[in-house]
Amino acid sequence: MELNARIPSGPIEQKWDRARFEYKLVNPANKRKYDIIVVGAGLAGASAAATLAELGYNVHCFVYHDSPRRAHSIAAQGGINAAKNYQNDGDSVFRLFYDTVKGGDFRAREANVYRLAQNSVNIIDQAVAQGVPFAREYGGLLANRSFGGAQVSRTFYARGQTGQQLLLGAYSQMMRMVGLGGITLYPFHEMLDLVVVDGAAKGIVVRDMKTGEIRSHAAHAVVLCTGGYGNVFYLSTNAKFSNATAIWRAYKRGAAFGNPCFTQIHPTCIPQSGEHQSKLVLMSESLRNDGRVWVPKRAEDRGKPPSQIPEADRDYYLERRYPSFGNLAPRDIASRAAKVVCDEGRGVGPGGLGVYLDFADAIKRLGEDKIRERYGNLFDMYQNITGENPYKVPMRIYPAVHYTMGGLWVDYNLQSTIPGLFVGGEANFSDHGANRLGASALMQGLSDGYFILPYALGNYLAGVKADSKPSLDHPEFKRVNAEVDARMKQLVSIKGKRTATSFHKELGQVMWEKCGMARDRASLTEALQRIPEIREEFWRNVTVPGTDADFNQALETAGRVADFLELGELMCRDALHREESCGGHFRTEYQTEDGEALRDDERFAYVAAWEYRGEGQEPVLHKEPLAFENVKLAQRSYK
Amino acid sequence: MRLTLHVWRQPTPTAEGRFVTYTADDISEDASFLEMLDVVNERLIESGEEPIAFSHDCREGICGSCALMINGVAHGPVAGAATCQVHMRSFRDGDTIVIEPWRARAFPVIKDLVVDRSALDRIVSAGGFISAPTGGTRDANGILVPKADSDAAMDAAACIGCGACVAACPNGSASLFTAAKVTHLGLLPQGQPERSRRVLGMVAQMDAEHFGHCTLYGECQDACPKQISIDTILRMNRDYLKATATKRPERVAAGEG
Numbered sequence: 001m002e003l004n005a006r007i008p009s010g011p012i013e014q015k016w017d018r019a020r021f022e023y024k025l026v027n028p029a030n031k032r033k034y035d036i037i038v039v040g041a042g043l044a045g046a047s048a049a050a051t052l053a054e055l056g057y058n059v060h061c062f063v064y065h066d067s068p069r070r071a072h073s074i075a076a077q078g079g080i081n082a083a084k085n086y087q088n089d090g091d092s093v094f095r096l097f098y099d100t101v102k103g104g105d106f107r108a109r110e111a112n113v114y115r116l117a118q119n120s121v122n123i124i125d126q127a128v129a130q131g132v133p134f135a136r137e138y139g140g141l142l143a144n145r146s147f148g149g150a151q152v153s154r155t156f157y158a159r160g161q162t163g164q165q166l167l168l169g170a171y172s173q174m175m176r177m178v179g180l181g182g183i184t185l186y187p188f189h190e191m192l193d194l195v196v197v198d199g200a201a202k203g204i205v206v207r208d209m210k211t212g213e214i215r216s217h218a219a220h221a222v223v224l225c226t227g228g229y230g231n232v233f234y235l236s237t238n239a240k241f242s243n244a245t246a247i248w249r250a251y252k253r254g255a256a257f258g259n260p261c262f263t264q265i266h267p268t269c270i271p272q273s274g275e276h277q278s279k280l281v282l283m284s285e286s287l288r289n290d291g292r293v294w295v296p297k298r299a300e301d302r303g304k305p306p307s308q309i310p311e312a313d314r315d316y317y318l319e320r321r322y323p324s325f326g327n328l329a330p331r332d333i334a335s336r337a338a339k340v341v342c343d344e345g346r347g348v349g350p351g352g353l354g355v356y357l358d359f360a361d362a363i364k365r366l367g368e369d370k371i372r373e374r375y376g377n378l379f380d381m382y383q384n385i386t387g388e389n390p391y392k393v394p395m396r397i398y399p400a401v402h403y404t405m406g407g408l409w410v411d412y413n414l415q416s417t418i419p420g421l422f423v424g425g426e427a428n429f430s431d432h433g434a435n436r437l438g439a440s441a442l443m444q445g446l447s448d449g450y451f452i453l454p455y456a457l458g459n460y461l462a463g464v465k466a467d468s469k470p471s472l473d474h475p476e477f478k479r480v481n482a483e484v485d486a487r488m489k490q491l492v493s494i495k496g497k498r499t500a501t502s503f504h505k506e507l508g509q510v511m512w513e514k515c516g517m518a519r520d521r522a523s524l525t526e527a528l529q530r531i532p533e534i535r536e537e538f539w540r541n542v543t544v545p546g547t548d549a550d551f552n553q554a555l556e557t558a559g560r561v562a563d564f565l566e567l568g569e570l571m572c573r574d575a576l577h578r579e580e581s582c583g584g585h586f587r588t589e590y591q592t593e594d595g596e597a598l599r600d601d602e603r604f605a606y607v608a609a610w611e612y613r614g615e616g617q618e619p620v621l622h623k624e625p626l627a628f629e630n631v632k633l634a635q636r637s638y639k
Numbered sequence: 640m641r642l643t644l645h646v647w648r649q650p651t652p653t654a655e656g657r658f659v660t661y662t663a664d665d666i667s668e669d670a671s672f673l674e675m676l677d678v679v680n681e682r683l684i685e686s687g688e689e690p691i692a693f694s695h696d697c698r699e700g701i702c703g704s705c706a707l708m709i710n711g712v713a714h715g716p717v718a719g720a721a722t723c724q725v726h727m728r729s730f731r732d733g734d735t736i737v738i739e740p741w742r743a744r745a746f747p748v749i750k751d752l753v754v755d756r757s758a759l760d761r762i763v764s765a766g767g768f769i770s771a772p773t774g775g776t777r778d779a780n781g782i783l784v785p786k787a788d789s790d791a792a793m794d795a796a797a798c799i800g801c802g803a804c805v806a807a808c809p810n811g812s813a814s815l816f817t818a819a820k821v822t823h824l825g826l827l828p829q830g831q832p833e834r835s836r837r838v839l840g841m842v843a844q845m846d847a848e849h850f851g852h853c854t855l856y857g858e859c860q861d862a863c864p865k866q867i868s869i870d871t872i873l874r875m876n877r878d879y880l881k882a883t884a885t886k887r888p889e890r891v892a893a894g895e896g
Contacts (some may be wrong), residue, residue, distance in 0.1 A: 051773040066694065067752075067760050069800055070702045086780060122776075129776040130765075131769045131827050133784075133793040140783030158793060164701055165796060172768035179764035187757060210749055239696040273669040278677050279698050384720070387669065387728050450773045499684045546689045550651075551750040553692055554684055 001256060001611045003624045006411040007111045012097075012630050016115045019412065019442055023455055024462035031056035033466035035219040036457060037204055039191045039246055041068030043163075043442060044425025045225030046170035047449025053182030054131020055454055056457050057461075059632055060217060061174070061183055064190040064241060064556075069171045072227055072239040073425075073445060076163025077284060079145060079155035080442040080591060082120040087144050091152040093117045099150050100440060101631045104405070105583035105599065107259070109607070110630055111412060112430050119447040124156055126450055128362050130169040134158050147438045155439045160284065160377060166442055170449070190556065191246045192484045194222065194253045194421065197476050201421035204467065205477075205484045209556065212549040214485045216477045220461055221420045224250060225445075228404035228426035230263065232564045232571065233516070234508025237269060237282045237402035243560040244567050247408050247427050255416040256609035256622060258409035258429030260567070261575035264436055264584045265517050267334035269386055269400035271354040280400040281385060282380055285438065288327045290362035290371065291395065293318050293334070299345035306348075306356060306394050309524055317341055321595075332435060332597070335399035339517045342398075349396045358394035399517060403441060405432040405584065406574075409609040409624075413456040414448060417609075420460060424448035429607065434583025436464075488548040491558045496541030500558035503538045507531065507561070507568055515572050520588045524576040528569060535565040570610060570619060577621065580604045594639065601633055640666040640727060643735040644679065646691055649748050655822045656748065658737075661684040668728040672715060673705060675727055679814060692751040698723040698751035700864060703799030706806070707752060708739040713803040713862040721801060721864040741806035742791035745813070756802050758848040759816060766840030769829050771795040788826045797865040810851030815859040816873035817841050819867050825878060842879055 002362040008022070026034065038061045045061065046068060053059045065071065076558040083096040096117040101108055124142070128134065134156050135143040144153040177183045195203040195216065203218035229244035230236040251257045268283045297315045317328045317337055329337070335635070338355045341347060348354050363371055368391055372379070379390050386396070407429040414422050414430070425445040432440065470477065484570040488604040514527035534572050536563070546552045581590040581597035590598045607624040642663040649656030666675050673695050680690035696704040705722035709715035715725040730736065738752065746754040784792075796819070804815035824830035830837075853872055858889050860869045 047773070065696065065702075065704065066756055067703075067800065070696055070704050071758070072697065072702070074703075075697045075775055084779070122774075124779045125776040126771070126773060128779040128782055129769065129770075129829060131792075131824050131829050133789050133796050133823065133827070134779075134783055136786045136789040138786050140785055141780050156671060160794075161701065161797065164799075165793075168796065172763065173773075175760060175764040175773065176768045178760075185760075187760075240698060241696050263771050274667045276667055276670040276674045278671075278674050281699050381757040384717075384724060385671075385726070387726070405785060454773070495683075495687075499681055501681060543684060543687065545684055546686055551692060552689075552755070554690055570826040612762060 001417055001622055003256070003409070003417070003609055003622050004411060005109065005624055006413060007109070010410065012111060012114045015111050016118055020455055023459035026458050026462050030352050030466060032058060034058065034461050035060060035469060036221050037062065037217060037219040038222060038223045038225065039204065040225040040427070041171070041174065042071035042073035042225060042227055042425060043167055043170055044449040045071070045223070046167065046174045047224055047446050048225060048424055048453040049183055050170060050173035050177050051179035051450055051454040055458070056107045057457070059177070059183045060186065060219065062186045062189045062191055062204070064188065064209065066187055068174060068185065068187070069168060072168060072242050073167045073442070074164045075239065076442055076547055077160045077282070078147065079157035079162045079439040080123065080166060081147070081154050081439045082124045082156060082443065083117055083154060084121055084124060086142060089152045090566050091154050095152065096120060096154065098631055100431070100437060101433070102636070103435055103437040105435050105597065105636065106433065106601070106605065106628060106633050107582055107626065108431055108433030109626060110628060115452070116431050116444055116447050119451045120443050122451060123443060123446045127166055131174060132158065132165045132169040138354050150437070163442055164499070170446070190386065191226070192559065193247070193249045193480050195477055195480050196253050196418055197474060200419045203477060207484070207488065209529030210551055212547070212552060214481060214488065216481045217471050218472055218477065220464050220469050221422065221457055223422045223424060223457070224408070224427050225424040225449065226427045228407070229567060230401045230404050232507070232568050233286060233401045233406050233511045234504050235272065235277060235280050235400065235512070237266065237280050237400050240279060243563070245560050245563045247423070248563040248567050250256065250408060250418070250421060252612050253418065255418050255421055255501065255611070256409040256611050257406070257570060258607050258609050259406040259434070260571045260575065261515065261585055262404060262405035262434050262612065263401055264331065264403040265335045265338060265399045266402045267331055267338060267399045268357070268397045270382065271349055271396050271398035273386070274608045277354055282400070282402060283382065283397065285331070287357060287375060287378060290374070291327065291357040291359050292316055293327050293355055295346040295348060298593065302346055302348050302352060306358070315341070315346070322639060332586065336517050336586060338399055346400060351432050354396035354398045356394035357397045359390065360394070363391065363574060403436055405429065405434060405436055409607065413459065414452055415460065420464070422453055422456060433440060434585055456540060456611065488555065488559070491542070491543045491555060491562070492546065492548050494539065494542050494544070496543045498541050500542055500544065500554065500561045503523060503534060506534055506559045507565055511568050511571070513614070514638065515575050518586050518588050519575050521576065527572040528576065531565065531569045531572065538562065538565055573619070574608055574610065578608065579603055596636065599635070640732045641729070642666060642730065643696055645735065645737045646752070646849055647739045648691070648751050650710065650750065652747055652749055657824050668726070668838060671698065671723060672707070672709070672725040672727065684863065693754045694753050695723060700724045703801040704800055706741050706754065706803070708741065708806060710737050713741070713807045714864055719864060719866045721799065724758050724864070743805045743811040743850070746802060757890055758850070759800055759802060759813065761848060762813065762817055762841050762844045763820065765844035766833070766837040767824070769824055770833060771829070779850060782828055784827060787858065792823045792826040795819045795826070795867060795871050798867055799865060801864060803862040804859035805850065805863060807858040808851065808865045809856055809858065810854060812853045813845050813850040814853035814872050814875070815863065815867060817845050818871035821875040822871040825874065834878060835885065838875060838878040839882050839886070
């Protein structure tokens, strides 16, 4: 396997223009002779499917939900960044590019990030044209807010439902093309494998979730926009069904996996309330503007009601450790600091996994009404979930997994190491380096879908003969189809004693403890031993009731967990090899005296791309060196 | 908590369904309603029985997947909440809870509590959009939208497409769902060129999918987890009347097609 990022030559401002000019084109009359499979209909998938269909290609879009509108992009709250400089506060494409590369702790590809910043302005135009109801000022102009990691106001938002509104915008364009016949939609279809014929991606094998039937679909190219893999931790802020199966199957068919260990952990989530917990809910980071984070100074006080812990016995640890940023320390710092105090036995709430976020001072200073006006909906949401009134008692928060920067490796054209297999959105590794800034995920998904994939696909298809789509009778299709079918039948026939979810929880615990907010050689080595053991028991002792020829949610879960059990191992392997700390990847052996992430640019300024070499074989590491020509490599500090 | 559940079980779309009674023991009142079902399902799987199929995903009230009739009320006892946002502290120890799928002619049951809501997608396909192909759009601030209109559009656009309005309606009408989209887009300057086509297309599709008519019971707005107002239906009806009265045949001039 050879990694070629295919970054166009020339100054960074001109690379994307140059690429688009050099891209080959498909004649409008010929576009309808090409079939493109798009898997997933979140922001990246829906926008790519709609745009490709508008261009005239035959698009086949597969989603495992009942409707494409349910993809997890819908849950994004805060906003979307764009370098519009509408606030006249000094923003520019270059500044957004700079902030994103720096925020990513210098582990992203400069050329990709610059293009993302360029496209950001078009995304807002596109969304407004579709009728996305962004927040507005009285004069009718668009409103902006600020977000972490930036000193300008460049975030566009639709209340706390920006992801929903952007997704519904893309969905509406997609459904328009469904009505016009440009897109064939396959709801309740889960991709279970990729078919590669003569070295190029030519189709997928899916399971019709309503009937259990395994079917193959052929095309001239395949686009995966299947989201992130945060659910490998079992508990995360991802939706329950979010899974890694599509990208993991592609990896096993030859697509390199980039930086699998880069996961982001968000500091302000509602803590777990008990064993029954199925997922975690994010609370907007903005709460840290007025809330003060603390735990008791002494472990024995942690069972006391907070009102009975006097000021002198409280440890406002963020203010203590980071006097200048205080409670607004960046996400990775704040998350790790919470873990440290909980590990010391000073965490509060059930299981000691929580810290207080206290608004008492702010309420005393500003009044309850002012706090209600600023955060009313968040306080309501908290009270709904926990049954506690945060105006009276401090909130309890704890960090949770919510985004994965890693994903399938792609070149500048978003093409994986398998020709004809393109990857967009969170499913690829491309733009966020080792840490994603807030309000950048929506931007990346739509940039990929509306403005990059449609051009890149044309360039690829221009070199593919229209009559080259293999028939479903091709031996490779038959072989993969049979493999998938056999795997499903195997899962229902094991008839062991444990549920798939119990294995998922066990894996999640290992991942969280050994490969979570802080990792070290010993913990990762232990995880690398433990995960294969869990996997071995899974394939011996899992129980899946019902049959494979039916709507069977237990079977769906089991298949996804089986893949997480493999992916988790690769994440640990990647985390172990990267002997430095950067962004969300914090190796405790590599930190400054102040406890900051200590990068090693000499040895690790590269993308780690892992190649699958077969069952029982160790994957092979390939390195794509990263060159920083426009942003100077520097150490981040938040003291 | 200990609860008695009467749950609708229906193995296939054509099979006859029935209520099956389960006892849910040792349930935390901090659990969400769906987490309670998770616990029940884990126990069922461990005993080799098929778990209760139900729709869910984001579990924070935004994806619109979850869809349960709880004691005859769409999304259960908490106002302005989807099923996933209902917690067991809303019930009492010893309660009996009846759990059913959405019941509407246009939403056939797939299995147990899972229904097929693709009819709602087809209504959107029939006009629930502004035709804005990618590229060729003007600068976003070139379109001014009064804040009041934008806020009202957002109120309607908050719809999560769960179908509770249909399930709650004695007529099985999708009017609130359809009207929310007609209102969202009709309030915006960008939505004006297609305003008539949109409402005509969407209403025709709503009929074709065998949703009932609206007779203004108002049950839908009470059931709506996003508390969308039936004022939107009045707006849709006005738009529909106007569009019907002013409808002109669509012409294709020679050489244009």
